[in-house]
Amino acid sequence: MGVRPDNRLADAPMHPVACTSCAARVLVRKASWQQTSVQWSDEAMAACSSWSPGSAVKGLPPVCDRLRDSIAQAVVDGTLPVLAPEDD
Amino acid sequence: MTAVHNGTGADEVRHIEFEAAPARYARGWHCIGLEREFRDGKPHSIEAFGTKLVVWADSQGEIKVLDAYCRHMGGDLSQGTVKGDEVACPFHDWRWGGDGRCKQIPYARRVPLRARTRTWHAMAQDGLVFVWHDHEGNAPIPEQAIPLIDGGPSDPTWTDWAWATTVVNTNCREIIDNVVDMAHFFYVHHAFPTYFKNTFEGHTATQLQKGVNRDDMRPAEVAIGAPKRLGNTSVATYHGPSFMIDDLIYHYEHGDTRTVLINCHYPIDENSFMLLYGISMQRPEVQDDDPAAADALAAKMVATVRLGFEQDVEIWKNKTRIDNPLLCEEDGPVYQLRRWYEQFYVDVDQVTSEMTERFEFELDTTKPIEAWQREVEENVARRAEAAAAEAAAAAVPQTQDA
Known part of the structure; x- marks a missing residue:
């Protein structure tokens, strides 16, 4: 079957963001101030110090607070672009 | 002059592409x-x-x-x-x-x-x-493995399943897409999500949603005498390709009600599936005069869910299969969900980490962003100022040297 690539990533790909408190490196994309996508790799999951199995299923905040802060910091630092900042 | 337009870029017509539904069924x-x-x-x-x-x-x-x-x-x-x-x-x-x-x-x-x-x-x-x-x-x-349900009919303080089934004449990928389709909740189901989160990982795909209802748009529910709902908090997870457990809390005028909604299906063939769904509800602590009141309410809730699915079915039976949906930035992670779903249609030894690695998508409309935005603007301005000052300082000796 094969799944097509996301048309949105062609124009604006994901950006690497490193967690400031552990060795996890993830790919992040912010389409707006309100919208955040995070792509983990198995390596990042292994490096993350706060993830626990099944957290997503229980509806717990899946991004740990420290990674959340790291993403916010990357935005503040200007290393992670917000694609549609004027909309909000 | 010929009237043939081989448009490029913005003028080019977008074509819908799709392959036939897979000839095998999900694992x-x-x-x-x-x-x-x-x-x-x-x-x-x-x-x-x-x-x-x-x-x-x-x-x-x-x-x-x-x-x-x-x-x-x-x-x-x-x-x-x-x-x-x-x-x-x-x-x-x-x-x-x-x-x-x-x-x-x-x-x-x-x-x-x-x-x-x-x-x-x-x-x-x-x-x-x-x-x-x-x-x-x-x-x-x-x-x-399917996890045991937290609450539900195995717990005597919950109602038995109020259950319904219906045959849907389309490939079951359509119902899977609902996991990520935030916008359709507004337009098809008249709900208004204020917080939305998807997490795909391993065999599970989760949708966490907090929403408020659009009161103006629920005449069908009013018609069946369903109680007035203010909003809901829903944590819905597909455990594998077809079985979703939704821990769903309804916020009513009179207080919260805990329910479990099952949304599941099995393929009949590649172009049809049986949709099955049911609700179990935690009985209120203070029993009504009527001991069957909770069961009656659960039955009404299922009737409400049926209205929701009927709205979906109406869309599905008229739409086309599409492998290359043209998504805008406000849409959910449709492609990433389909990548996750793909794992159930390939041999076990063909499952790639790309299909199972964790992916998260969050939409939070509740957080005030103005302060954050201001901080960034200030930072950028400060950095621009510093860069300008640095450039000016660097430029001075150059001028002298020249």
């Missing part, structure tokens, strides 16, 4: 219905996975599932009778055991060699019966 546990309905001492017929199954309970209460078509002359075992532990074919009374072996042919001295039919792994929990399907014929994979 995983598929709920086929309520346990109590299969325990009536009769064989039951389930059209699924492009074939027909017979389901019955043996004398020990174990649910057994075989191919429905008798290997003798093709009779339909699901139209037969349960005799002892076996299902008897209505055509020539051949007796088939849950292990797939023919145990007895009443008119024959002995059962021929190779009198063996296909068995399906089955299990029952939380009042539901599940059948395992794997294109490769492997036994159930432990990681794809």
Whole structure:
């Protein structure tokens, strides 16, 4: 079957963001101030110090607070672009 | 001049592309219905996975599932009778055991060699019966086990399943797409999500949603006398390709109500599926005068869910399959969800980490962003100032040197 690539990533790909408190490196994309996508790799999951199995299923905040802060910091630092900042 | 336009870029017409629905069915546990309905001492017929199954309970209460078509002359075992532990074919009374072996042919001295039919792994929990399907014929994979429900009919303080089913004539990928389709909740279901989160990881795909209702848009619910709802908090997870458990809290004027919504399906063939759904509700601590009030409310809730699915079905039966949806930034992670879903349609040894690695998508409309935005603007301005000052400082000696 094969799944097509996301048309949105062609124009604006994901950006690497490193967690400031552990060795996890993830790919992040912010389409707006309100919208955040995070792509983990198995390596990042292994490096993350706060993830626990099944957290997503229980509806717990899946991004740990420290990674959340790291993403916010990357935005503040200007290393992670917000694609549609004027909309909000 | 010819009128042929081979447009490029913005002028180019976007074409919808799709391949035929996959000829195989997803690997995983598929709920086929309520346990109590299969325990009536009769064989039951389930059209699924492009074939027909017979389901019955043996004398020990174990649910057994075989191919429905008798290997003798093709009779339909699901139209037969349960005799002892076996299902008897209505055509020539051949007796088939849950292990797939023919145990007895009443008119024959002995059962021929190779009198063996296909068995399906089955299990029952939380009042539901599940059948395992794997294109490769492997036994159930432990990681794809269906977790026990927190609450629900196994807990005496909750109502029994209020349950409904309907045949939908489209490929089941359409209902999977709903996991990520935030915008359709507004336009199709008239709900207004204020917080939305998807997480795909391993065999699970989760949708966390907090929303408020659009009161103006619920005449159908008002018509059936459903109670006035203010909003809901929903944590819905697909455990494998077809079984979703939704821990759903309804916020009503009179307080919160905890419910579990099951949304599941099994493919009948590649162009149709059976949609099954049900609700169990925690009984209110203070019992009403009417002890059946909670069950009546659960039944009304299922009627509400039915309205929701009817809205979906109306869209599905008229839409086309599309492999290359043209998404805007406000849409959810449709492609990433389909990448996750793909794992159930390939051999186990073809599952790539790309299909199972964790992906998260969050939309939070509740957080005030103005302060954050201001901080960034200030930072950028400060940095621009510093850069300008640095450039000016660097430029001065250059001018002197020149």
